[in-house]
Structures are given as structure tokens and as C-alpha cells.
Amino acid sequence: MGLLHQMTGTTEQAPSGLCRRAADAINVRQPLRRIAGGSETDVYTVDANSTEQALHLVKVKWADRYATLEEAMAAAEEERAIVRDFVRFLGVDRVIPNQYVISQDEDGRHRVLEVQPYLADAVALDSVDFDTLGAADRREILGQLRRLVKDSIRCYEETGHIPDLYGTYSTSTSERLHLNHPVQWPRRLWDFLVEHRITRSHNLMLVRRPKLQIVLVDTDPVRWKGWLGQVYYWIVRRLLFERDRFLLKQWLRWEEDALGNPSRMNADLATRIR
Numbered sequence: 001m002g003l004l005h006q007m008t009g010t011t012e013q014a015p016s017g018l019c020r021r022a023a024d025a026i027n028v029r030q031p032l033r034r035i036a037g038g039s040e041t042d043v044y045t046v047d048a049n050s051t052e053q054a055l056h057l058v059k060v061k062w063a064d065r066y067a068t069l070e071e072a073m074a075a076a077e078e079e080r081a082i083v084r085d086f087v088r089f090l091g092v093d094r095v096i097p098n099q100y101v102i103s104q105d106e107d108g109r110h111r112v113l114e115v116q117p118y119l120a121d122a123v124a125l126d127s128v129d130f131d132t133l134g135a136a137d138r139r140e141i142l143g144q145l146r147r148l149v150k151d152s153i154r155c156y157e158e159t160g161h162i163p164d165l166y167g168t169y170s171t172s173t174s175e176r177l178h179l180n181h182p183v184q185w186p187r188r189l190w191d192f193l194v195e196h197r198i199t200r201s202h203n204l205m206l207v208r209r210p211k212l213q214i215v216l217v218d219t220d221p222v223r224w225k226g227w228l229g230q231v232y233y234w235i236v237r238r239l240l241f242e243r244d245r246f247l248l249k250q251w252l253r254w255e256e257d258a259l260g261n262p263s264r265m266n267a268d269l270a271t272r273i274r
Contacts, residue, residue: 041059066109095219125198126200167204
């Protein structure tokens with residue numbers, strides 16, 4: 001996979017120190033290692049055995065391939081414009097900076113690679129142990145999540161684009177392919193509607209320095225084929241948002257009620273959040 005073109009500039013003004021030029025992030029001679037992924041994307045970083053320090057992530061959407069460089073450039077420009085909307089509504093500190101590189105496969109097809117800074121001390125919300133957090137940190141996280149849901153709804157209503165605050169996770173490329181098989185769709189739908197709360201998100205990361213911050217790391221817009229699919233998806237997503245807004249409000253209320261009884265808060269609330 002050779003590199004053809006770099007689209008310079010981040011999606012918006014980036015937090016200080018988070019982003020370098022995309023050309024510095026990828027060297028085709030570097031060994032890359034898959035470290036994560038979802039149902040459509042594989043995520044790579046510099047191999048742990050390499051002498052290079054892992055400063056960036058490279059995201060590849062394997063289903064999106066383009067016949068010409070111009071088509072790939074247009075797709076990257078469209079993605080970047082959508083992410084600008086996310087930044088405008090969610091805030092620059094809550095959306096990870098993105099840069100884009102166009103690559104060419106051995107068969108001549110083109111791909112859009114997303115390059116993001118590697119947040120070494122960040123952890124996905126799905127992996128956060130709320131039992132170990134203090135009351136103030138829990139209230140801060142819950143408050144930020146409420147604002148993210150509210151701002152995501154406003155973003156969709158004004159732009160027609162909705163960020164994916166939930167996400168999926170696959171441990172390998174083979175598992176990603178398995179998850180996308182039609183046989184798995186009913187189970188995935190059940191997990192999505194019943195099990196997948198926003199506090200178990202794979203797309204939201206908790207960053208602790210320089211301050212406690214929830215950051216959206218998957219900036220791919222939600223896309224379903226056809227206007228009917230888009231409407232259907234938005235209805236489902238709105239139901240999830242309203243469910244989580246209610247739960248977040250309840251959890252914050254329980255936090256406030258438990259301020260005078262820390263033992264009850266730690267034993268009871270953290271379990272409810274999960």
C-alpha cells in the first residue's frame with residue numbers, strides 16, 4: 001500500500017500537542033500492527049517491536065475503495081467537512097484531530113486513511129472501572145456525557161450528520177468479518193438496543209491529562225443506504241439517546257443524593273452505571 005497524497009491541515013484547531021503532520025505518521029517501511037477495530041474499520045499503530053514510538057493511529061475502512069485519486073480526494077473532503085460539523089457542535093476538545101492520507105493498493109484502487117494522534121494514557125469508556133473513580137470524577141464524566149448527547153442531537157437536527165457515540169469492537173480482522181455476517185445481525189441489534197449504554201462506549205475515550213475529558217475518537221459519520229435507511233437509523237439512535245439522557249439524569253441525581261453517604265454511593269451507584 002503506497003502513499004499518494006496528503007491532505008494537510010486538521011479538521012479544526014487541534015488541542016496543543018495532539019497532532020503532527022500526517023506525513024510524519026506513516027512510513028511505508030515501518031511495520032504496522034492492528035490494535036483495535038470495529039465492524040467496518042481496522043486500527044493500526046507502529047509495531048511494538050519497532051524502534052519507532054507509537055505517536056499516531058492509522059484507520060482503514062476496508063469497504064471504501066475508489067477507482068481514481070480524484071474520487072478518493074472527494075470522499076476525504078466530504079469526511080473532513082462532516083467532522084468539522086462535529087467539532088462545531090461538540091467542541092474542539094471533545095473530538096480527536098484527524099488528518100487524511102490517500103493510499104493506493106497493489107491493484108490500483110485508492111483508499112482514504114485517517115491519521116489520528118495516539119493517546120497513550122486514554123481508555124475507552126467500556127473499560128473504565130467506575131468503582132475506582134471518585135465521586136467528583138464520576139459526576140464530571142456523567143455531566144460531559146449528557147452534554148455530548150444533547151449536542152449530538154442538535155448536530156443532527158441542524159446538519160443531518162450524527163456522530164457515533166457508541167461504536168463496536170473487534171479483536172481481529174476475522175472477528176470484524178464475522179460480526180458483519182447477516183447471521184450476526186439479530187444478536188448485534190439486541191446488544192445495541194439493550195446492552196450498549198453510552199457509559200460502555202467504544203468510541204468515547206477518557207483522557208485524564210491535562211484534565212478529565214471525554215473525547216470522541218471515531219469521527220466516521222453514521223451512514224445507511226438510502227433516505228429510508230437514514231430515517232430508520234435516526235429513529236433508533238434517537239431512542240438510544242433519550243434512554244441514555246434519562247439514565248444519565250438518574251445517575252447524577254443518585255450521586256447528589258449519596259453525597260452524604262459515600263459508602264452507599266460507591267457500592268450502589270457504580271454498579272448501576274455499568
